[in-house]
Amino acid sequence: MIEEISKENIDKKVQMAAEAYQFLKNTTVKERAAFMNTVADQIEILGEELLQTAHAETSLPFTRLTGEKARTVGQWRSYAKAVAKGVYTEPRIDLAQPDKQKGDLRKYNVGTGPVVVFGASNFPFAFSTAGGDTASAIGAGCPVIVKAHPAHPKTSQLMADAIIAAVKESGWPEGIFSHITGTSYDIGAYLVQHKEIRAVAFTGSFTGGKALFDMANHREVPIPVFAEMGSINPIFALPNLLENRAEAFAKEYLSSLTLGVGQFCTNPGVCIALKGESLDRFIIALKDEIHEIVPAKMLHKGIYESFEKHKTIASGQPEVDIIATADTEIDEWQGRAMVIKTNAKNFMKNPVLNEEVFGPFGIIVTCETSDEMMEIAQQLKGQLTITIAATDEDARNNLTMVNLLKDKCGRLLFNGMPTGVEVVYAIQHGGPFPSTTDSRFTSVGPDAVKRFIRPISFQNWPDEFLPEELKNENPLHISRIVDGEVNSGSLKLQTT
Template sequence: MIVETSKENMEIRIQRATEAYQFLKNTTIKERAAFMNAVADQIEALGEELLTTAHAETSLPLARLTGEKARTTGQWRAYAKAVASGIYGEPRIDLSKADKQKGDLRKYNIGIGPVVVFGASNFPFAFSTAGGDTASAIGAGCPVIVKAHPAHPQTSQIMADAITAVVEQFGWPEGVFSHITGVSHEIGTYLTQHKDILAVAFTGSFGGGKALFDIANRRENPIPVFAEMGSINPVFAFEHILENKAEELAKEYASSLTLGVGQFCTNPGVFVALKGENLTRFIAALKNEIQEINPVNMLHKGIFENFEKLKSIAAVQPGVEVIAEATTEVNQWEGRAMVTETTAQYFIQNSILSEEVFGPFGIIVACETPEEILQIAQALKGQLTITVAATDEDVRLNIKLIDILKDKCGRLLFNGMPTGVEVVYAMQHGGPFPSTTDSRFTSVGPDAVKRFVRPISFQNWPDEFLPEELKDENPLQIRRIVDGEVNSGSLKLQTT
């Protein structure tokens, strides 16, 4: 049974987080990086209990969970390295000069304040309690209060205990990290509207993310909600690529669509192409692939029931035909893959067909003309990813379309499939609304830290009282912009 955290308990934790923020604000980037590396070590040392518990709660295979555990520790270390480099402090120094009215100006970024992180169900390690949101917020200098996802409470507790152990090991205030549980929506509402919470991170459904976003914007002091929500991640396939590799592309698409029972936020739910012989070959090959897929359990009963509901609604829409479905009998919460087909006009006119179905479900949109493909691109809402399946010649012939697609997504792929993300600087996991609430930021890769900082400028302050990032001697030995030029040295040495 999941314990419902009381308002009194949440109030205590928020107060502790507020106090811990004053502590974290005065830690150096090196100290926070050391803490983050210690968390990675602590998680890495967790034994089989973590994997077996997560497997029992989510039905995810042990091999997948083992890889995700490695990704999680890798995130903490990668973000720690980035934080230690000083890149997110963005120190700027404009020295006092005779022609400057304001004298000495120095600016850098500090943590925004206490952050609430809502754990995701589909990645119990990497996007949940000890996931990238928690790592990036602490790296920025923000205390974190995690609302555990009720689909894997024991897994969440194990991860929370690991982070808490490092807080104690470092002798840091208890409020640096808190972990609360419950199933009611009132908890999320209470946390998001609390005056001392200054940012929210969320990964999940559009309904959940938009609700938190609206609550945050109704506050007397509105705060940012970094919500990653629904995305259909369309694939636009062109004539030359289909002519050359229709069967191979069908295999790639089926594999991506059904990977992890379709429970990825980058699942390619729509495939757009011109009607004709090449698309017919693709569909025939795809049908064979889908029919051979063995259904396996989805993350939990709620996700399975929602998948079945949304899949059924989409499949009976006017102009929609089921062309392939896994033939194996379904047991318990097993998600059976399905692919449907419709026309461009039905797809454009019926908004239900462009809504995410979280699971192994795809829609093939057969277009009569290139103009219809252009119309679909123009009608698209914001996406996490869009894939262009094409040859170089296909791209040359569709430059106008490609330019439109750039405006619709956070990550634009040239061939390959979108499922999976790389935890690197150049990854963008965030796109125009409604895929996320703020397309300027990413929730994957070291740049995720940027979400939780704000700038503050110091005018004519004595060096003694400046933060380490802005002192003359540059004790952290980081790169800074000094009078408009990149500078890594001591200002004292340069002026003597």
């Protein structure tokens, strides 16, 4: 039974976070990085109990959970390394000059204040309680209140305990991190509308993310909601590629489509291609391959029921044919893969076919001409990823379409499959609306810290009162922009 937290207890935790923010504002990047590494240490030592608990609550295999735990530890450490370098404080110093009216100006970034993080169901470690949202918010200098996902409450508590242990070990205020449980939507709504909350991070459905976004924007003082809401992640399979490797491409596509029972936000839900003999070969290969796909248990009953509902709705639309369905006998909550086919005109006029079906479900869209393919590209909503499956010649022949698709996604792939992300600086996990609520930011990689900072400028302040990042001596030894030039040294100013 999941404990439903009261509004009085929420108020207490938010107030603790607000007080902890005053503490965090005065920590340096080095101190926050050290804390983040302590959290990583605490997660790393979580043993078999964590994996067994997560497996029991999510049905995810142990190999996947072991890898995800390592990724989560890696996130805390890599974000800590970036924070320690001062990458996100972005110190800027313009020294007083005779021709400058404002004198000495210095600017850097600080955390925005307490952040609410909503745990995701499909990544119980990496996108949940101790996931990248929590790590990046703390790295920015923001206390975090996690609203645990009800699909894995015991797993969430174990990860919360690891962060709480790091808080105690570091001697930091208790309000740095709080863990809230409950199944009522009112809890989330109350948190988002609380006057002391300054930002929200969410990973989940469009309905949930958009509701939080609207609440936050109707507050007396609006706040940002960084919601990652999924997408159909289309693949444009171009003619020469299909002609050369239709069968191999079918295997790759189906493998990506069914990876993790299709429960990835970068799942390639739509494949768009020109009609012809090569596409026919691709479809035949899909029929052959899908029978080898063994259904597996989905994360929880709610996701399974949603998958079955939306799969049935999409496959029952006019001018839609079922190409193939995994025919292995299934057990409780097991997602059975399906691929359907429709024509370009029907795809463009039917909004149902443009909506994400979260699970192992794909749509093959057949185009009569390259102009139809271009029309689909023009009509597409914002996506997390778009893939161009092509040879170099294909790309040269479709540069106009490729250029257009740059406006439609956060990550544009040339071949390969979109499932999975690399936790590195250059990753972009976030795209134009409705895939996310703010395409300027990523929720994966060290740059995720940028979501939770704001700049503040200091004019003519004595050195002793400036933050460490802006002091003349540069005691943190970080890179700064001084009078327009990169400078990692101390400033030897003349005194009168």
